[in-house]
Amino acid sequence: MARTECYDDPNAPKPNSMVVAASAVVTDDRGRILLQRRRDNDLWALPGGGMDMTDSLPGTAVREVKEETGLDVEVTGLVGTYTDPRHIIEYSDGEVRRQFNVCFRARIVGGELRISDESTELRFVDSVELDILPMHHTQHLRLSHYLENRSQPYLG
Template sequence: MARREYYDDPNAPKPNSMVVAASAFVTDDEGRILLQRRTDSGLWALPGGGMELSDSLPGTAVREVKEETGLDIEVIGLVGTYTDPRHIIEYSDGEVRRQFNVCFRARVIGGRLQISDESTELRFVVPSDVSSLPMHHTQRLRVQHALEHRAAPYLG
């Protein structure tokens, strides 16, 4: 299924759903950031996805990282909340969503890096190399906030 993201675009379609989601800013022992190249958009992103009725928000991040990357993580903090109504995601199946995303800080505790059907590539990236990757503005913002090591989480 294809995906197109809009930001502050007057031509964006009107949302027909609201999805609660979690993403994870995962780093390895060398401080590199885990990123995936998404199958549906071709863009680089933090791993994450929609919350299920049986999940907690941190549990959603743990489950999604495992499903998308094969890695087991431990949530160790909160980067922020991302609820900007100007961010619209349109899917080829007709869903047009607004997303309420909570981005957690996490570390790897096990597993083996493995591509899923949601990504074409997985990579631990040196922070200085992130700016050269094709990435949606909203993903780049989460990475930026995590790298700032803010005293309080971003609330937006």
């Protein structure tokens, strides 16, 4: 299923669903950030996804990282909340989503890195590489907030 992300686009379709989601900034022992190249839009992104009815938000981040990367992680902090109504995600099945994303910090506690059916590539990336990788504005925003090492999480 294809995915198109719109931001502040007056021609974007109107949302027909609201999804609560979690993402995680996972780093290795060298401080590099784990990113996945999404199969549905070919853009680089943090691992993450929608919350199930039986999940907590931190639990969603842990589950999604495991499903998408094969790694077991532990949530260690909060990067921020991302609820901008100008960010619209359109899927080829007709869903047009407004997303409420909570982005966490996480550390690896086990597992083995493996590509899932949701991605085409996984990489640990140095922060200097982030500007050259194709990714949506909202992913750059989360990463920049993480790299700022804020004393308080971003609330937006």
